[in-house]
Amino acid sequence: MDLIDRLYQKINEDRWSQVVLLVSSYAQGHQLLERVCKRYGAIFNVNVQTLQGIVTDKVKLELFRRKISLLEEGEKFWVIRRLMKQLTVEEPAGYITESMLKPGIVNHVFRAISELRMAGIRSEDMTRESFMNSDKGEYLKHLLARYESYLHEHYRADFAGVIEYLNPVVENTVYLALNPTGWTYVESKMVQKLSGGRVVLLDLDSPFYVSEHFQDNQFTMFRATGSFAEIREGLRRILSEPESLDRTEIILSDYERYAPVVYSLTETLGIDCTLSNGLPLTFSVAGKVVMGMLDWLAEDFPVNKLAEMYRHGYLEFPDDRWSRAEWVQILEKSGIGWGKERYYTALSPEKLSEKLRDQGAILFTYINEWFKGLPDRNEWNPLFLLGWLSNFLQKYVPIRSQDDANVKSMLQEMANRCDASLSEPMSIDLAIRYVQEMISEVRINFSATPRPGAVHISSMQNGGWSGRNRTWIAGMDERAWSIPAVQDPLLLDTERHALSEHLEPAFERAKRVRSERESRLSQMKGELWLSYSSYDIGEQKNQSPAYEMLQVLRLQTGEMGLDFGDLEHLLGEPFGVIDVMHIVKQPVPLDGIDTWSRLLQDTNGKRRDGWRAMLQTYPDLAQGDQARKLRLEAELSAYDGWLDVDIFLNSNDSSEVLNKHFISASQLEKYASCGMYYYFYYVLKLQSKDIVKFDSTRWLQASERGSLLHDIFRRYMEEATNQGRKQADHNRERLFEITETVIKENATSIPVPNLHVFEKECEEVRRDVEIFYHHERLNVDQPCFFELDLTLANGEPMNVDLFGGMSIRLKGFVDRVDRIGPHEYRILDYKTGNTRKYKALEYFSGGTQLQHALYSVAVEQWLRKTGMDSEARVVEAVYYFPTERGRGESVKRVQDRREELAGIVAQLLESRDRGIYIPTKDSKLCEKCDYQAVCQSHPESMARKRKSPDNAHILSKLLEVEGIE
Structure with a gap:
């Protein structure tokens, strides 16, 4: 007789007595009774209980009477x-x-x-x-x-202490339990007191390797390269017989590692399943928000965490006047991250544009609610934090599944169960660690007992009770299957022995668990599948099968002398994710991966031309392959930036076309530097997202530092010259007052990572300002215009007439204009870098330095047209480096090459409008380019095409400009 027979016999020994089946879990008890009913029919007067459940129920009244x-x-x-x-x-x-x-x-x-x-x-x-x-x-x-x-x-009692209040019950009840019970000494006394000695222990079946009937099962064994491939192969076999779903139980040797793999695959394949231990809460939207908000708190409130959760739809703000994209935009662009204070500062009305002001006010109310009551960093309470998370979920996380609802309710229950006063204040990091430990035990999507029509997935600790006639034990590698007898570092085995005979040593526990598991294996009837992963992809090392697999092989074959070498020979080649070794044996393709595996192999196992099959299946990939080939050829193509546009198709006059252009000097320089960058940025308008990013090693980015210095220089010079009306009256103290004011203003809008970095960069700014003051004090010329806007009164770009009758519409700002003599002027462009790229003999530098010449012509014409100086002449332009890096140096460009300037501008505009957008010839520019992922090594391959005579008629004018110094 097996366990089910013995259990039925004991239940029916006294039909009129109440029977209580004491089990480790309700799921185990219900599965056992289902198997009894399936074999013998209905049974009566049987109640399934756990020891803790029945004891707690029996003592409730007594505890209430004693006010405990x-x-x-x-x-x-x-x-x-x-x-x-x-x-x-x-x-x-x-x-x-x-x-x-x-x-x-x-x-x-x-x-x-x-x-x-x-x-x-x-x-x-x-x-x-x-x-x-x-x-x-x-x-x-x-x-x-x-x-x-x-x-x-x-007046409290823990479970061990309730034995004092457990009264002996005189009733006609028989208690049944499975041996070994695993009860502690106190639990054993509880059972004796509860049952009055009427407890019957049912021995489990003998271990599988000595069982009379175990070897009558139908055995299947296989191995795979990785847990993902192992589960795929098992599911492939299950799906070959779809009607077998609800007669299959999958027991996972390592549940925590394998359950997510099984769940993701079954969900993708549409296989209904039940999970005895469920899944971590991060498999739900609400769970992802919990972990995301804990990271948000731990990392000092970075806004990108909020934006990411909101972008994926995990969060929702109650006010629906704005779309999800608009909420993400304000989160990303406002720069509110990194520290509580910044959220309040950045969302103040004066910091937001008028367009964002209403939305910012609503966002401010939400954020104020989040921060309300949050303690300082060393005054946190994990139980308070748990309640805060629960409230946050209730208000800002939509319920899109039953799992979301379960996470919310379980978190609420955990928060309500414990009084926050039980825990003392601690650091935020420690509080978060405690909460992470608590919620790691929360499980979703669990179903302790099997459901009809579904595969049942269980763990090695609670599996094998369902009685299904197909049991697949996955993950039977030696590491996962072993039961380590690791001693508790706080209660060593020798200390346990000295303290009490009732403290179980580690080796005794391991022996008991192994014995129970081997006995449970012998209960499995029908088909038994055993599998393991022969290779751990994460750790990149081989794995050996469990010894039990070898024992099963010996029982199956009757040859007790077989070893692991024989087992591996029998298992054959391991199954892979993309499996070409066993493709002819696969009854049905599991998914697209299997379909491709079939396409890439013929019936004889020979490899087919997979590349051709790929290109025929995916047109976009074929187009990409065509682009790759054309880039390798000598002639220019659209994939090199040659669009072959005829700008003169509807016009007989090239000047008519060129005169319509509106462009800035920086755009024209960028086109000369890299036509492909120009095409991506200005034509396709593919711009990187304008997101404020946090860098713990620096406060100001290069562009931000440049803007700050420009602002200091402008404010000081406007004040020192009375808006350009007089010679500068220099005052060092006033300059540094302005410097501190501008630094303070920038610190409110640009995150300061830490005080050390902030002070370091502030000192660098002050040294730059000192150099600026030293050189300006020696300047004898008259600064008269600052941040000069080259636009008309209505804000339209001004028309600039170049040599030879050419005219362009130009828009831009000139940092500064100085009067250096009667009707003679100099324009200055502040630079915060070094002078390396502004070489003395490179006046136009291949068209990449046109600003000084274009702005000189534009300022001269602006002064005349506005009546500021009808005889004005801009005779020189200066790139001015008033910083520590630039050492206060200046690079002067005398404005005496205007005819050449007009030719360069005409050639660049004509090349642009003919659709020539080839990449740069200087691959160093690609290192910090936003489009590097798109271009990759294209500039290097273009070097050959630039020199090819076949492309001369296309590139001649652009190459001519590139050759001009």
Whole structure:
């Protein structure tokens, strides 16, 4: 007789008695009774109970009478941690110090106290001599005594303590349990007291390797390269018989590693399944938000975390006047991240544009609600944080699935179960770690018992009770299958033996678990699949099968002398994700991967031309391949930036076309530098997202630092010259007052990563300003215009007439204009870098330095047209480097090449409008380019095409400009 037969026999020995089946879980009990009913028919008067459940139910009335409340396990943890904290305060140099009160150590102590209690050990029973380390023994003795006093003083009882209030029940009830029960000493006494001695222990079946009937099963074994490939192969076999879904149980040797793989594949393939242990809460939207918000708190409130969750639809703001894209935009562009204070500062009305002001005000109310009541960084309470997270979920996370609803309710229940006063203030990092430990136990999408029509997925700890006639044990590698007899570092085996015979040593526990597992294997009837991953992809090392697989092979073949070499020979080649070794044996393709595997192999196992099949299946990929080929050819193509546009198709006059252009000097320089960049940025308008990013090593980016210095120089020079009306009256103190004001203004809008970085960069700015002051003090010319806007009164770009009758519409700003003589002017362009690229003999530098010449012509004509100076002549332009890097140097360009300027501009505009957008010839420019991922090594391959005579008629004018110094 097997276990089911014996169980049925005991249930029916006394038909009129109530039978209580004591099991480790309700799921185990219900599955056992289902198997009994399936074999023998209906049974009556049987009640499934766990020991904790029935004991708690029996003592509730007595506890109520005595006004004693039950201490839940979650509360018990925080009580013990609080007592540990008290001991560290009283004895700072004790066995466990305050710095050691981390979740891992507290968990060890919590388990040790719980084991001592369940073994019936009281503090007065403990002696220092029982421990290898007497300080540890004294610590645990004092802590247990404190815990006992806490229970007494607060009228609380933990589960070990309720035995005092458990009254013997005189009733006609028989208690059945499976042996080995795994009960502790206190639990055994509870059973005896509860049952009055009427408890029957049913032995499990004999281990599988000595079972009379185990070898009658139908065995299948295979291996795979990685857990993903292993699960794919098993599901492929299951799907070959779709009607077998609800007669299959998958037992995972390593549930935490394999369950996500199984779930993702079954969900993709549309296979209904039940998971006995469920999944981590991060498999739900609400769970992702919980973990995301914990990261947000831990990382000092970075706004990109919020934007990312909102972009994916995990978060929703109650006000629906703005779309998700608009909410993401304001989160990304406002620069509100990094520290509580910045959220308030950046969302103030004066910091937002008029367009964003209303939306910013609403966002401010939400954020104010989030921050309301949040403590300082060292005053956090994990239980308060748990409640904060629960409230956040209720208000800002939509329920899109039952899992989301479950996460919300479970988190709310956890928050309500524990009083925040049980925990003391701690750092935010430590509080977050505690909360992460707590929520790691939350599970979603679990179904402890199988469901008809669904594959049942269980763990090695609770699987094998369903009685299904196909059982697949996955992950039977040696590491996952082994049961390590690792001693508890806080209660070593020798210490357990010295303290009490009722404290189970680690090796005894491992022996009991292995014996129970081997007995449970023998209950499995029908088809038994065993598989393992022969290669760990994560750790990149081979794995061996469990010894039990070899035992099964020996039983199957009847040859007891087989070894692991024989087992590996029988298993053959491992299955892969893209499997070409077993393709002819696959009954049905599992998904597109299998379909491709079939396409790439013929019936003889020879490889087909996969590239051709890929290009025929995916037109976009074929177009990409065509682009690759054309880039390798000598002639220019559209994939090199040659669009072959005829700008003169509808016009007989080239000047008519060129005169219509509106362009800035920087655009024209960028086109000369890299036509492809120009095409992506100005034509296609493919711009990188304008997101404020946090860099812990710097405060200002290069462009931000340049803007700051420009602002300082402009404010000071306008004030020193009375808006350009007089010679500069220099005042160093006033200059540095303006500097500090501008720095302060920038610090409110640009995040400061830390004080050290901020002070370092501020000192650099002050040194730059010092150099600016030193050189300006020696300047004898008259600065008269600052940030000169080259536009008309109505804001339209001004028409600039170049040599030879050519005219362009130009728009831009000139940093500064100085009067250097009667009707003679100089324009200055502030540069915050160094002078390296502004060489003396490179006046136009291949068209990449046109600003000085274009702006000289434009300023001259602006002065005349506006009546500022009808005889004005801009005779020189200067690139001015008034910084530490530039050493205060100047690069002068005398304005005497205007005919050449007009020719260069005409040739560049004509090349642009003919559709020539080839990449740069200087590959160094690609290092910091936003479009590097698109171009890749294109500039290098273009070098050959630039020199090819076949492309001369296309590139001649552009190449001519590139050759001009």
